[in-house]
Amino acid sequence: MHENPHNILNKNTAFLAYCLLDRIVDDYFIVLESYNNRVEAIDKSLFKNENSDILSKIHRLKRDAVRLRRTLLPLRDVFYQLAVRGDFAIFKGESTVYLRDVYDHNMQLIESLDASRDMVLSMMDIYLSFQSNRMNRQMRVLTVITIIFMPLTVITGIYGMNFDNMPELHWHYGYFMVLGVMLCIIIGLLIFFSRRKWL
Amino acid sequence: MHENPHNILNKNTAFLAYCLLDRIVDDYFIVLESYNNRVEAIDKSLFKNENSDILSKIHRLKRDAVRLRRTLLPLRDVFYQLAVRGDFAIFKGESTVYLRDVYDHNMQLIESLDASRDMVLSMMDIYLSFQSNRMNRQMRVLTVITIIFMPLTVITGIYGMNFDNMPELHWHYGYFMVLGVMLCIIIGLLIFFSRRKWL
Amino acid sequence: MHENPHNILNKNTAFLAYCLLDRIVDDYFIVLESYNNRVEAIDKSLFKNENSDILSKIHRLKRDAVRLRRTLLPLRDVFYQLAVRGDFAIFKGESTVYLRDVYDHNMQLIESLDASRDMVLSMMDIYLSFQSNRMNRQMRVLTVITIIFMPLTVITGIYGMNFDNMPELHWHYGYFMVLGVMLCIIIGLLIFFSRRKWL
Amino acid sequence: MHENPHNILNKNTAFLAYCLLDRIVDDYFIVLESYNNRVEAIDKSLFKNENSDILSKIHRLKRDAVRLRRTLLPLRDVFYQLAVRGDFAIFKGESTVYLRDVYDHNMQLIESLDASRDMVLSMMDIYLSFQSNRMNRQMRVLTVITIIFMPLTVITGIYGMNFDNMPELHWHYGYFMVLGVMLCIIIGLLIFFSRRKWL
Amino acid sequence: MHENPHNILNKNTAFLAYCLLDRIVDDYFIVLESYNNRVEAIDKSLFKNENSDILSKIHRLKRDAVRLRRTLLPLRDVFYQLAVRGDFAIFKGESTVYLRDVYDHNMQLIESLDASRDMVLSMMDIYLSFQSNRMNRQMRVLTVITIIFMPLTVITGIYGMNFDNMPELHWHYGYFMVLGVMLCIIIGLLIFFSRRKWL
Numbered sequence: 001m002h003e004n005p006h007n008i009l010n011k012n013t014a015f016l017a018y019c020l021l022d023r024i025v026d027d028y029f030i031v032l033e034s035y036n037n038r039v040e041a042i043d044k045s046l047f048k049n050e051n052s053d054i055l056s057k058i059h060r061l062k063r064d065a066v067r068l069r070r071t072l073l074p075l076r077d078v079f080y081q082l083a084v085r086g087d088f089a090i091f092k093g094e095s096t097v098y099l100r101d102v103y104d105h106n107m108q109l110i111e112s113l114d115a116s117r118d119m120v121l122s123m124m125d126i127y128l129s130f131q132s133n134r135m136n137r138q139m140r141v142l143t144v145i146t147i148i149f150m151p152l153t154v155i156t157g158i159y160g161m162n163f164d165n166m167p168e169l170h171w172h173y174g175y176f177m178v179l180g181v182m183l184c185i186i187i188g189l190l191i192f193f194s195r196r197k198w199l
Numbered sequence: 200m201h202e203n204p205h206n207i208l209n210k211n212t213a214f215l216a217y218c219l220l221d222r223i224v225d226d227y228f229i230v231l232e233s234y235n236n237r238v239e240a241i242d243k244s245l246f247k248n249e250n251s252d253i254l255s256k257i258h259r260l261k262r263d264a265v266r267l268r269r270t271l272l273p274l275r276d277v278f279y280q281l282a283v284r285g286d287f288a289i290f291k292g293e294s295t296v297y298l299r300d301v302y303d304h305n306m307q308l309i310e311s312l313d314a315s316r317d318m319v320l321s322m323m324d325i326y327l328s329f330q331s332n333r334m335n336r337q338m339r340v341l342t343v344i345t346i347i348f349m350p351l352t353v354i355t356g357i358y359g360m361n362f363d364n365m366p367e368l369h370w371h372y373g374y375f376m377v378l379g380v381m382l383c384i385i386i387g388l389l390i391f392f393s394r395r396k397w398l
Numbered sequence: 399m400h401e402n403p404h405n406i407l408n409k410n411t412a413f414l415a416y417c418l419l420d421r422i423v424d425d426y427f428i429v430l431e432s433y434n435n436r437v438e439a440i441d442k443s444l445f446k447n448e449n450s451d452i453l454s455k456i457h458r459l460k461r462d463a464v465r466l467r468r469t470l471l472p473l474r475d476v477f478y479q480l481a482v483r484g485d486f487a488i489f490k491g492e493s494t495v496y497l498r499d500v501y502d503h504n505m506q507l508i509e510s511l512d513a514s515r516d517m518v519l520s521m522m523d524i525y526l527s528f529q530s531n532r533m534n535r536q537m538r539v540l541t542v543i544t545i546i547f548m549p550l551t552v553i554t555g556i557y558g559m560n561f562d563n564m565p566e567l568h569w570h571y572g573y574f575m576v577l578g579v580m581l582c583i584i585i586g587l588l589i590f591f592s593r594r595k596w597l
Numbered sequence: 598m599h600e601n602p603h604n605i606l607n608k609n610t611a612f613l614a615y616c617l618l619d620r621i622v623d624d625y626f627i628v629l630e631s632y633n634n635r636v637e638a639i640d641k642s643l644f645k646n647e648n649s650d651i652l653s654k655i656h657r658l659k660r661d662a663v664r665l666r667r668t669l670l671p672l673r674d675v676f677y678q679l680a681v682r683g684d685f686a687i688f689k690g691e692s693t694v695y696l697r698d699v700y701d702h703n704m705q706l707i708e709s710l711d712a713s714r715d716m717v718l719s720m721m722d723i724y725l726s727f728q729s730n731r732m733n734r735q736m737r738v739l740t741v742i743t744i745i746f747m748p749l750t751v752i753t754g755i756y757g758m759n760f761d762n763m764p765e766l767h768w769h770y771g772y773f774m775v776l777g778v779m780l781c782i783i784i785g786l787l788i789f790f791s792r793r794k795w796l
Numbered sequence: 797m798h799e800n801p802h803n804i805l806n807k808n809t810a811f812l813a814y815c816l817l818d819r820i821v822d823d824y825f826i827v828l829e830s831y832n833n834r835v836e837a838i839d840k841s842l843f844k845n846e847n848s849d850i851l852s853k854i855h856r857l858k859r860d861a862v863r864l865r866r867t868l869l870p871l872r873d874v875f876y877q878l879a880v881r882g883d884f885a886i887f888k889g890e891s892t893v894y895l896r897d898v899y900d901h902n903m904q905l906i907e908s909l910d911a912s913r914d915m916v917l918s919m920m921d922i923y924l925s926f927q928s929n930r931m932n933r934q935m936r937v938l939t940v941i942t943i944i945f946m947p948l949t950v951i952t953g954i955y956g957m958n959f960d961n962m963p964e965l966h967w968h969y970g971y972f973m974v975l976g977v978m979l980c981i982i983i984g985l986l987i988f989f990s991r992r993k994w995l
Contacts, residue, residue, distance in 0.1 A: 149349035150945035156356025157952025163971035175362035348548035355555025374561035547747035554754025573760035746946035753953025772959035
C-alpha cells in the first residue's frame with residue numbers, strides 16, 4: 001500500500017477489501033519471522049547440549065509448521081480466485097494487479113515456510129545421526145573395556161583354582177610374571193585399539 | 200446451501216445433484232475432524248508413556264489417512280470434470296459456481312488431510328528418536344556400570360590367586376588398602392563420568 | 399463398455415482401438431487388486447511374527463509397485479495424447495469422451511497404486527520402529543542383568559581374596575551376612591527398576 | 598526414424614537437427630538400460646552377503662542417478678521449447694510431431710530413471726533394516742549369554758569365598774549339588790528363551 | 797549477452813534491466829559451482845574418516861541449500877512475471893525472448909540445486925548406514941568376546957570353589973585338563989564364528 005492508489009480510491013469496497021487482505025498477509029510475515037528465529041535458535045544449539053528436550057522442541061516446530069501451512073493454503077486459494085481467476089465482480093481490471101501483489105506475498109510466505117520446514121526436517125535427521133554417533137562411541141568404549149578386562153578376569157580365575165598340582169603357583173616369581181603378562185595384555189590391546197582409531 | 204438458491208430452483212436435476220454432492224463432501228468434514236482429534240490425542244501422549252501400543256496406533260492413523268485419500272481423490276476428479284472442465288451438460292452457466300464451491304471444499308479436505316498426514320509422519324519420527332534417545336541413555340548406564348565393575352572384578356581376582364609368593368597378602372593392612380583402592384576407583388570414575396555428563 | 403455404443407459403432411477402427419485400450423486398463427484393475435490384497439496380508443502380520451522374511455516381502459512389494467508404475471505411466475501418456483491432446487485423427491469429436499473415460503480409469507489406477515505404495519513405505523517404517531522397540535527392550539534386560547550381577551560378582555570376589563588379615567572372614571555369621579547383603583542388593587535393584595518401569 | 602520421412606526431407610536443417618536430437622535421446626536409452634542392469638544386480642545380492650561394499654555401490658547408484666537426471670532435465674526443457682512451445686522458427690507445422698516424439702522419449706527416460714531411483718532408495722532402506730535385523734539378533738545372543746552366565750559366575754564366586762563358617766562347603770555332595778543347580782539354571786533359561794522365541 | 801543486441805539497444809531501460817538481471821543470475825552459477833565443489837569434496841571423504849565433524853559439514857550443506865533456494869525461488873517468480881506472464885509494459889515483444897533466456901537459466905540453477913540437495917540427502921543416509929554398519933561390527937566383536945570369555949570365567953570359578961569334596965582337584969593332571977578344555981572352547985568357538993562369517 002505504499003503506492004498512491006489514486007485510480008482505485010473511488011472503488012471503495014474493492015480498496016477496503018484489498019487493505020484488509022494485505023494487512024492479513026503482512027501480519028503473517030511477522031509470524032513467520034518469529035518462527036524462523038525459533039528455528040535458527042534450535043539449529044545453533046543442535047551440536048551443543050544433548051538433553052532430550054531438543055526433541056520436543058523440534059516436534060513443536062514441525063507441528064507449528066503444519067498449522068501455519070493449514071492457515072496459509074486456504075488464503076492462497078482465496079487470492080487465486082480473486083486475483084487470477086477473477087471469480088468476483090468487485091475486483092476487475094487494474095485492481096487485480098494489487099491483489100496479485102498480495103497473492104505473490106502469500107506464495108512467498110508458503111515457500112519460505114516450506115524452506116523452514118525443510119530445515120526442521122534436516123535438524124531432526126542431524127540430531128538423530130548425532131545421537132547415533134554418540135551411541136557408536138559408547139559402544140566402542142564398552143567393547144574396548146570388555147575386550148581388555150574379560151581375559152584378565154579369566155587369567156586371575158585360572159590361578160585362583162584350587163588344583164593340587166599347579167606348578168606355576170610354586171614358582172618364586174610366578175605371581176609377578178602373571179602381573180607382567182596382564183600388564184602386557186592391557187598395553188598391547190591399548191596400542192592395537194589406538195592404531196585402529198578405536199580410542 | 201446457506202444462500203437462497205432462487206435462480207437454480209427451476210433447474211431441478213442440477214440442484215438435486217448439487218445438494219447430494221455438497222452433503223457428501225460436508226460429511227467428510229466430520230470424518231476428518233474426528234481423524235484430526237485422534238491425531239491430536241496421540242500427539243499429546245507421545246512423550247509420556249512408552250508402550251509399543253503407540254506404534255500400532257500411529258500405523259492405524261497412517262493407514263486411515265491413505266484410505267481417506269483414496270476416497271477423496273476420485274471425488275476431486277469428479278468435481279473437476281463437473282465444475283471446471285464442464286463435461287456434463289446438466290451443470291452449466293451459473294450453477295457451476297455452486298459446484299466450484301463444493302470442489303473447493305473437497306480440495307480443502309485433501310489439503311487438511313495431507314497436513315494431518317505430515318503430522319503423523321512427524322510423530323513417527325519423533326517417537327523413533329525418542330526411543331533411540333532412551334536406548335542411548337541405557338547404553339550409557341550399561342557402559343558406566345561395566346567400566347566401574349570390570350576392573351574391580353580383576354583386582355579381587357588378583358588377590359584371590361593362590362601363588363605361594365604374594366607379598367601383599369601378608370601385609371597387615373593389605374586387605375584394607377585394596378578396599379581403599381577399589382573405593383578410590385569407584386569415586387574417581389563417578390566424578391569422571393559426572394564431569395563428562397554421562398550420568 | 400457397459401453402455402450401448404450405438405453412435406460409434408460405425409466408426410469401426412476407433413471403436414476397436416477403444417475396446418482394446420479399455421480391456422488393457424480393466425485388466426490392470428485385477429492386477430492392482432491382487433497387489434492390494436498382498437499389501438493387506440502383510441500389513442496384518444506386521445505386529446505378529448518377527449522373522450526377517452517380512453523384510454524381503456516388503457521389498458518385493460516395493461519393487462512390484464515400481465514395476466507397475468513403470469507400465470502405467472507410459473499408458474497415461476498415450477491416453478493423454480489420444481483423449482486430451484487429440485494428436486491422432488482417428489479419435490475425434492464424441493469418441494474422445496469414451497477415451498477420456500479410459501484415461502480417467504488409468505489415472506485412478508496410478509493414484510490407487512501410489513496410495514498402496516504409501517502404505518508399503520509406512521509398513522516399512524513401522525516394522526523398523528517395531529524392531530527398534532524390541533531391541534530397546536532387550537538392551538534394557540541386558541542392562542538390568544548387568545547392573546544386578548556385576549556388584550555381586552565383585553562382592554564374592556572380595557571375600558575370595560587370600561589376605562592374612564581379613565577380620566570379616568572369621569565372624570561367625572559373616573558368610574550369612576554377605577548372602578543377606580547380596581539378597582538386599584537384588585531386591586533393592588528390582589524394586590528400583592520396576593518403579594522406573596524398566597521391567 | 599524408422600518411418601520414411603518423405604514430407605520433411607526437403608526441410609533439410611530441421612531434419613538434421615531432428616536426427617541429431619533423436620540419436621542423443623536414443624543413446625540415453627542404452628545408458629539407462631545398463632544403469633537398470635546395475636540396479637537389478639545389486640538388488641539380487643541385497644539379502645546375500647553383508648559386506649559394507651554394498652553400501653558404497655548403492656551410494657554410487659544414487660550419485661549416478663542424480664548425474665543422469667542433471668543431463669536429462671535440460672534436454673527436456675530444450676525439447677519442450679522446440680516441440681511444444683515452438684520457440685524456434687525452424688521447427689513448425691508437421692515437423693513438430695516428430696520432435697514431440699523425441700520429447701516423449703525423453704520424458705520416458707526421466708520417468709524410468711525416477712522409478713530406478715525409487716528402487717535404489719528402497720534398496721537402501723531394505724539394506725538398513727536388514728542390518729538392524731542382524732544387530733537385533735546379535736543383541737539377543739549377547740543378552741541370552743549374559744543372562745545365563747552372569748548368575749553362574751556369582752554362584753561360583755559365593756563358594757569361592759574364604760569364610761571360616763560356610764556349612765555347605767563341608768557337605769559331602771555340596772559340590773555336585775552346586776553343579777546340578779548350575780545345570781538346572783542353564784537348561785531352565787534355555788527352555789525359557791526358546792519358548793519366547795529368543796533363540 | 798554474447799549476441800549483438802542490435803534491436804533492443806534503443807529500448808534502453810529494458811536493456812539495462814535485462815543486463816542487471818542476467819548478471820545476477822550469472823553470479824549465482826559461480827555460487828552454485830562452489831557449492832557443488834563442497835558437496836563433491838565431502839562426498840569423497842564419506843567412506844574414509846569417521847569424525848563426527850562430517851555430520852556438521854553435511855548439516856551446513858543442507859542449510860546452505862535451503863538458503864540458496866530461498867533466494868532463487870523469488871527470482872523465478874519475478875522472471876516468470878516479466879518474461880512469461882508479461883505483467884510489465886517495459887518488456888514486450890522480442891525483448892521477452894532475452895528475458896526468457898534468463899528465466900531458463902534461473903530454472904536451471906534451481907534444478908541443479910535440487911539435484912545437489914538430493915546428493916546431500918543421500919550422503920546423509922550413506923553416512924548413517926555406514927555408521928550403523930560399523931556399530932554392527934563392534935556389536936559382533938563384543939558378542940564374540942562375551943561368548944568366548946564368559947564360559948571360561950565360570951569354569952575357573954567352579955574350580956576356585958572351596959568345597960571339601962571336589963575329586964577333580966586331586967587328579968594329577970586335572971589342572972592341565974581344565975586348561976585343555978578351555979583352549980578347546982576358545983578354538984571351537986573361533987572356528988564356529990569364522991564359519992558363520994562373524995569374524
